[in-house]
Amino acid sequence: DGGITQSPKYLFRKEGQNVTLSCEQNLNHDAMYWYRQDPGQGLRLIYYSQIVNDFQKGDIAEGYSVSREKKESFPLTVTSAQKNPTAFYLCASSIPRGVGTGELFFGEGSRLTVL
Amino acid sequence: GQNIDQPTEMTATEGAIVQINCTYQTSGFNGLFWYQQHAGEAPTFLSYNVLDGLEEKGRFSSFLSRSKGYSYLLLKELQMKDSASYLCAAMDSNYQLIWGAGTKLIIKP
Numbered sequence: 086d087g088g089i090t091q092s093p094k095y096l097f098r099k100e101g102q103n104v105t106l107s108c109e110q111n112l113n114h115d116a117m118y119w120y121r122q123d124p125g126q127g128l129r130l131i132y133y134s135q136i137v138n139d140f141q142k143g144d145i146a147e148g149y150s151v152s153r154e155k156k157e158s159f160p161l162t163v164t165s166a167q168k169n170p171t172a173f174y175l176c177a178s179s180i181p182r183g184v185g186t187g188e189l190f191f192g193e194g195s196r197l198t199v200l
Numbered sequence: 201g202q203n204i205d206q207p208t209e210m211t212a213t214e215g216a217i218v219q220i221n222c223t224y225q226t227s228g229f230n231g232l233f234w235y236q237q238h239a240g241e242a243p244t245f246l247s248y249n250v251l252d253g254l255e256e257k258g259r260f261s262s263f264l265s266r267s268k269g270y271s272y273l274l275l276k277e278l279q280m281k282d283s284a285s286y287l288c289a290a291m292d293s294n295y296q297l298i299w300g301a302g303t304k305l306i307i308k309p
Contacts (some may be wrong), residue, residue, distance in 0.1 A: 128243075128289075130297070182266075187248075189297075192242060
């Protein structure tokens with residue numbers, strides 16, 4: 086079955102630690118995205134990548150970093166510089182915007198809690 | 201600025217019909233999406249509208265008026281499993297998605 090796999094589903098982090106969230110897709114999509122979801126707010130874009138070895142900052146990139154070395158993989162690192170990292174993180178993929186409707190396919194999410 | 205507004209919460213009865221409204225203001229427009237999200241889970245795609253009018257898909261329909269910056273999602277024959285949050289998102293001229301905060305729909309027996 087094609088889809089997007091995020092891991093871990095739940096993660097606890099101490100203040101000052103970096104953590105990396107994994108996102109893997111086998112949909113053969115070029116574009117991948119990381120969103121953050123907080124209660125009472127819309128999804129906010131952290132980073133996105135339209136092609137391998139290229140990525141762009143979204144609206145709230147500060148304190149986060151990504152890489153896109155393979156088409157299938159787009160890991161997100163939450164660094165110690167992110168001041169309020171406790172949130173639900175969603176990875177998504179799509180065919181390139183402007184080509185199709187831009188429908189997003191989401192992973193199941195990773196819930197990060199800072200202790 | 202760019203903005204999406206939708207009600208925070210709605211309540212409806214099993215078997216009834218409910219309409220969830222969404223208004224948007226974006227720089228340019230490349231379509232309006234509706235997603236369903238059950239608590240603690242990922243959003244799943246429901247519908248996409250880019251032209252004015254009604255798109256029907258089973259029990260769910262979505263309407264768009266570009267001139268009014270307005271969309272609604274219509275759910276018929278409500279079932280308990282329809283209890284979820286419904287997210288409205290508009291795509292601007294740069295193909296960036298602007299998301300609403302979501303409408304939590306509570307279905308009562």
